[in-house]
Amino acid sequence: MRTQVVIIGSGPSGLLLGQLLTNAGIDNIILERASKDYVLNRIRAGVLEEGMADMLDEAGVGARMREIGLPHDGFEIAFDERCHRLDLHELTGKRVIIYGQTEVTQDLMDKREATGGVTIYEAANVEPHDFDGDKPYVTYEKDGVTHRIDCDFIAGCDGYHGVSRRSVPEKAIATYERIYPFGWLGIIADVEPVSHELIYANHPRGFALCSMRSMTRIRYYVQVALDEKIEDWSDDRFWDEIRRRLPREQAERMKTAPSIEKSIAPLRSFVAEPLRFGRLFLAGDAGHIVPPTGAKGLNLAASDVRYLFDGLREYYAEGSSAGIDNYSQKALQRVWKAERFSWWMTQTLHRLPEEGAFGQKIQHAELDYLFESVAARTALAENYVGLPY
Template sequence: MTAQRTQVAIIGSGPAGLMLGHLLKAEGIDCVVLERQTRAHVESRIRAGVLETVTTDIMHRLGLGARMDAEGLVEDGFNLADGDMLVRIDIKALTGRNVVVYGQTELTRDLINAAPERGLNIVFEAADLALHDVDSDHPSVSYVADGVAHTLACDFIAGCDGFHGPSRRAIPADVVREYTHEYPFGWLGILADVPPCHDELIYANGPRGFALASMRSPTRSRYYIQVPQGESIDNWSEDRLWDELEGRFNGISQHGVTRGPALEMSIAPLRSYVFETMRHGRLFLAGDAAHIVPPTGAKGLNLAASDVIYLSDALIGHYRQRDEAGLLGYERRALARIWKSERFSWSLTKLMHSFPEQGAFERRMQIAELDYLANSPAMQTAIAENYVGLPL
């Protein structure tokens, strides 16, 4: 067994853990990132790609935004559709801001590639990760790497290891506050190297439910359709999915759906989840370890980024000014933004999906809501403000 020490042990090398590590290293705070998976696995995970200003600002602050600026697609608006009714939300005109479409996979690669020159130590394939004494003044993390057992002593632990990681489970059940809502459907997605059918994202609803037309680049598209909870990917051939997408988008999109071989097809369940105990002793949770949002509002990665801003500011204040206010207030600040983002994602999911219990009245309400939105600058502004990201 080898013994090591650092100031902050970061569990997880997703965007939350990597951004936090870079922000702390930039301030001279020692930290180590521990990741259970291989580097190849981390860099290959297909995730979201709509970045709010809070996320792009972190990359610029770190001096790591060059490829994002060169390859990301600046989007000034997005679209909500029902049947042949297409409503464009001009987020640039309504808020003065925009979003950037840049795959989370690419952002993760940028952060990992920059780690060696910035002195950020990332330990991949850290097996048997366990957190110890998190409610004491001397927490630690144990793990096995290359067949050798290690103990990493630290001042603080940042749990950035996602919904299935060990960090959240290290918090005793008697102090846990959590809230969850499971949706009765999932998203069947396809990624393909074909040009997008529209220059901006389209969130569509209709008699057969939700569909999304999005992109990762001018030559790579990402599509989703709503499928029942428990649906098997084996029931869907590529041709069947392309037929469905053409039926949904060819009548309302600028360019029409272009078919191509799937780079990836998968089904993701939808849930809303908040684990309010984001701090226990010297353990702090950030990102998907503390909250999950349905992807309808494109909030998952961006909520992780705002968590990281709050947590990095708190840790920097502790080490630089011996100011404990940030650490004491982290949970409150993070949760205020989390619940507002959960509300937006939940409300947009309700508007743009078909629910099993939905009758003719509920369907008429969805149509009336979108019609009202189409003619209400005030409602469009509210949607735009939430989509580009609420203030920190």
């Protein structure tokens, strides 16, 4: 079997890259180790930058997002028993859209099937070969049979634990990582959100976030220690805790409901450099992870796809390798800016055990300054809505 581009991983970055390539007449095959249902059941991010929303339109999958997604012009930061609103649209002329990753994935899967794109699910033991030469190929097993796909390029969109980055020789890659000493306990419930916009809360008991997937489904989080056990958190305990971390007005109007999903996620910052190894490219979580505080993970995957797709399109349309040669540098410039912003949001809004009382005072000074300074609010807003590609 032969194709032009093999994409490893059928998450949003792999599916988006595949659809853009298909629309441009560039043949591609997606290999996915899990089942289709498993991929669709992964519940992740839901805040889309305008740049990513525009890319979904470009891929031909933006109609449902535009119909049922929730445009948000701002969000609130709660501290000192008050909610302070940051007006994204007033400060930048841009907004974000609340639209769950599951919905993005479903739209991209439906479009791929409608346009004849090939995705091979439950592909076991996927392995890229000879990507340091001119004739790369990928092998995988399906139903006990080993298959080979020859190709021009391999796109590793298979996440932090995927095979793509692991296949790179150790001496060829540098990694940078920070593990945070806490996690997010999150629930999903079918209930009206406490606010029509997101609320980020800095509180002496720890960080909290009131987010949503729709006006009838919430996604709320509280900061917890890494040694917390999910079975120790009943729904009642969660609702009591998040109310404690909000100003009284918001806590009193919060509606509750049984959770339909509950999990604890650790937080980390991670970057691998470079993102290109011969004819293998890393995109999305395969190359970098951000803490979710700044809502950058899914959006960074989209910006990687932007640069990689533009480079591949230029290669096939014009015979120029300039775009793919510059892919890693361009992508990493944006990645590190998003890493910085996500780190800043995490540092500013969470209780950091090692920082003590001095660190808490610094956080309050930072937040006071933020809402006294238009320049500070503009800098936050520019990063939150997404830096230009």
